[in-house]
Amino acid sequence: MSEYLLAADDVSFRYPGRGADTLHGITLALRRGERVGLVGESGAGKSTILKLLLGLDSPTAGAVRFRGAPLNLRDRAGLRGFRSAVQNVFQDPYGALDPRASVGRSISEPLRSLGIERDRAALDARVSELLRAVDLPADAADRYPHAFSGGQRQRIAIARALAPGPQLILADEPVSALDMSVRTQIIELLRGLGRADAAVPDDNQTGLLLVSHDLSIVAALCDRVAVLQDGRIVEQGPTARVLADPQHPYTRTLLAAIPRLPRAEE
Amino acid sequence: MSTLTVNGLSVRTEEERALVSDVSFTLPAGERLGIIGESGSGKSLTALSVLGLLPTGLRATGSIRLGDTELVGASPRTLNGVRGSGIAAVFQEPLTALDPLMRIGKQLAWPLSHHRGLRGDALKRGIIEALAAVALPDPEKIARSYIHEVSGGQRQRVAIALALACNPDILIADEPTTALDISVQAEILELLDTAVRERGMSLLLISHDLAVVSRMTEHLLVLRGGETIEQGATRTLLTTPAADYTRLLVDTARSLEAYLPEVTAPAPRTENHS
Numbered sequence: 001m002s003e004y005l006l007a008a009d010d011v012s013f014r015y016p017g018r019g020a021d022t023l024h025g026i027t028l029a030l031r032r033g034e035r036v037g038l039v040g041e042s043g044a045g046k047s048t049i050l051k052l053l054l055g056l057d058s059p060t061a062g063a064v065r066f067r068g069a070p071l072n073l074r075d076r077a078g079l080r081g082f083r084s085a086v087q088n089v090f091q092d093p094y095g096a097l098d099p100r101a102s103v104g105r106s107i108s109e110p111l112r113s114l115g116i117e118r119d120r121a122a123l124d125a126r127v128s129e130l131l132r133a134v135d136l137p138a139d140a141a142d143r144y145p146h147a148f149s150g151g152q153r154q155r156i157a158i159a160r161a162l163a164p165g166p167q168l169i170l171a172d173e174p175v176s177a178l179d180m181s182v183r184t185q186i187i188e189l190l191r192g193l194g195r196a197d198a199a200v201p202d203d204n205q206t207g208l209l210l211v212s213h214d215l216s217i218v219a220a221l222c223d224r225v226a227v228l229q230d231g232r233i234v235e236q237g238p239t240a241r242v243l244a245d246p247q248h249p250y251t252r253t254l255l256a257a258i259p260r261l262p263r264a265e266e
Numbered sequence: 267m268s269t270l271t272v273n274g275l276s277v278r279t280e281e282e283r284a285l286v287s288d289v290s291f292t293l294p295a296g297e298r299l300g301i302i303g304e305s306g307s308g309k310s311l312t313a314l315s316v317l318g319l320l321p322t323g324l325r326a327t328g329s330i331r332l333g334d335t336e337l338v339g340a341s342p343r344t345l346n347g348v349r350g351s352g353i354a355a356v357f358q359e360p361l362t363a364l365d366p367l368m369r370i371g372k373q374l375a376w377p378l379s380h381h382r383g384l385r386g387d388a389l390k391r392g393i394i395e396a397l398a399a400v401a402l403p404d405p406e407k408i409a410r411s412y413i414h415e416v417s418g419g420q421r422q423r424v425a426i427a428l429a430l431a432c433n434p435d436i437l438i439a440d441e442p443t444t445a446l447d448i449s450v451q452a453e454i455l456e457l458l459d460t461a462v463r464e465r466g467m468s469l470l471l472i473s474h475d476l477a478v479v480s481r482m483t484e485h486l487l488v489l490r491g492g493e494t495i496e497q498g499a500t501r502t503l504l505t506t507p508a509a510d511y512t513r514l515l516v517d518t519a520r521s522l523e524a525y526l527p528e529v530t531a532p533a534p535r536t537e538n539h540s
Contacts, residue, residue: 041447042418150305179304180474180518187522213448219525244527257452258526259477261504261519 004029004065005168005207006053006086011062013048021060022048023231032167035208037218037239039254040228046211049228050172053209054088055079084114087161091173093153097145104141107131107160116164130159134189151182158189168207169193175217187220215254219243227251267295267435268333268352270316270468275328275338277311277320277492285324286311286492295435298462298469300479300500301487302515308492309472313440316470317355318345332436351381354434356458358441360425364413370397370424371409377431392431400427400457419450423457430461437462440472455482476519480504488512 007029014021023045030036040046051057052064055071063070066082073079087110090096097106104127111117111126128138134155145153154174161169174190175183193206210221218225219239226236227250235248246252270293277286286308293299303309315326318337330337332352335344349355357363365373374393378384384392397405400423413421422442429437439458443451459482462469473479479486479500486503488495488511496509507513 041449180476181304181514184518184521216522216525220522253449255526257449259452259455259475259481260523260526261477261480261516262501 003031003068005032005034005067006030006209007065008049008053008059009063009065011049011052011059011064013045013052013057014060021231023052023059025062026231026233028226028233028236030168030207030209033205033207034224035210035222037222037225038209038211038228039213039215039218039225041213041254043230044228045231046228047172048231050088050170050209050211053170054086055082080114084110084116084164085167087164087166087169089154089157089161089169089171089174091177093150093157093177094145096157097153099145101144102141103131103143103145103148103156106145106156107141107163110160110163114164126163127159130162133162134159149182150178151186154178154186155189158186158193162193162206166206168209170209170211172211173213174210176212176214183217187217190221215243215258227254267466267468269294269331270353270436270470271329271331272312272316273329273331275312275315275326275330277308277315277324277326280323280325284492286315286326286489288328289487289489289492289494290328291487291497293436293468293470296466296468297485298471298483299485299487300483301470301472301489302474302476302479303489304474306491307489309489310440311492312489313355313438313470313472316438317349317353319349350377350432350434352434353436353438354429354432355438355440356422356425356429356442358444360418360421361413363425363428364421366413368412369409370411370413370416373424374409374428374431377428381432396427396431397424399430400424400461401453402427419446419454422446422450422454426454426457426461430465433465434467436468436470438470438472441474442471443478444473444475451478458482476504476515477523488515 008026011023011026012021013023026049038046038049052059055073058073071082107127107130108123111123117123117126127141131138131140136152136155175186178186193208208221210218212218222239225239225242226233227248229250235242235251242251246255273290275286275289276284278284289312291299301309301312314320316330320326326338328338332348335348337348371393374396375389378392379389393409394405397408402408402420402423408416442458443454446454471479471482484500486500487497490511495511496503503512504516507516
């Protein structure tokens with residue numbers, strides 16, 4: 001599995017004190033630059049998989065592999081390399097930013113804590129670059145999160161995730177908390193992820209693992225999709241194929257349940 | 267059955283900041299109106315004004331009439347009479363309407379005895395029937411349960427049962443499915459649709475989700491920043507919106523939908539009140 005950037009290899013997980021596993025034999029692998037959607041409803045185990053892929057907990061069985069080697073939570077130097085390569089964006093742009101830190105400070109935080117950059121001028125330059133990449137004005141750096149709308153805060157969170165020039169971003173419901181009219185803007189931003197960023201070479205787009213309950217957002221952003229039900233991946237494949245010709249009844253249920261607008265020409 | 271008539275409704279803070287400005291609409295008996303808007307649009311404050319449940323510090327002016335009864339500035343006694351038998355509500359978070367310390371059956375007992383005069387065995391039967399009517403499995407067991415013992419979708423069904431128990435003329439549903447899983451959402455919408463149709467109630471459905479509102483209502487009111495952007499027949503607004511903002515909402519919803527494989531979408535409700 002060495003060709004994969006990040007992979008869950010037959011991973012099971014049981015929370016301490018629970019009688020049953022939360023995840024059962026999950027195999028999910030991401031190549032560099034690949035965009036994969038993980039779809040499921042509440043309680044399916046989406047957040048638990050993310051937690052394991054982020055190295056915040058260890059699987060009960062199986063392994064999470066980063067560039068082919070099992071992720072070792074005790075190897076601090078190795079984890080630093082992992083953290084600069086794999087970043088995350090959360091659902092709630094209000095809770096994700098420290099209200100007492102300026103936007104510039106929040107965005108440069110991964111660079112400082114991972115020891116990538118310490119020079120003040122270089123940090124400022126990188127912050128300006130990142131703000132440009134997420135379409136925010138340069139003077140945003142000196143302001144505080146409360147001055148920004150939900151959509152703008154999510155841009156800030158994305159800029160912070162992009163700061164160390166990651167190869168993969170794990171995004172947990174990144175647009176669910178946003179109003180419809182800003183949702184598409186953030187989706188467009190995620191579509192071009194890393195492309196407008198000078199630190200990322202053009203031919204190396206940043207990969208994405210998008211966790212969502214919303215199939216249309218996954219369809220908009222991901223090449224591949226895995227459908228999660230009760231801690232098991234019930235279907236996995238190219239997004240276009242899975243949506244057009246779902247094999248598992250649960251995938252069909254999810255698709256059929258999406259409320260649609262009446263068609264314009266009717 | 268009575269018509270709900272809202273005329274020039276404004277909601278202001280103590281500092282006289284307008285959160286809802288001059289909103290007017292009519293919901294004739296047995297019809298369905300959707301209010302669509304994003305955060306800060308004033309859609310929920312409009313619903314709370316109708317219920318006389320605005321948070322402390324907010325004041326409604328203008329007129330809200332249910333039949334011949336004026337609700338703006340009405341006495342708590344009048345409002346209490348209206349809430350329940352006239353108007354009942356279901357909210358996004360069912361836990362706001364439900365008591366965590368009281369068995370579900372007991373919570374249903376009050377409206378059933380108060381509004382329908384049920385007592386004794388008739389009341390017990392009424393409780394079970396009310397739970398069965400919202401398609402809850404094993405209603406006897408649910409009646410004995412506390413709210414934390416049932417799932418999110420079941421909680422919303424209990425909240426709907428509680429609202430319906432009063433036999434209201436008008437059901438106000440404020441983002442009733444937003445907190446629910448997509449497969450549960452479909453079931454709850456189906457339940458609301460059936461309940462409203464079978465009981466001949468009016469429905470005021472508030473949501474940020476255009477697809478949900480258009481599935482359920484024949485008229486739409488679009489709010490933004492407390493102001494009316496547009497109102498009219500749901501189908502007209504979706505196909506030929508007059509306002510740029512409505513067009514933005516429709517285009518956004520359609521652009522996301524375009525990523526999904528085509529399905530035969532159910533036709534929107536039309537104006538047919540037979």
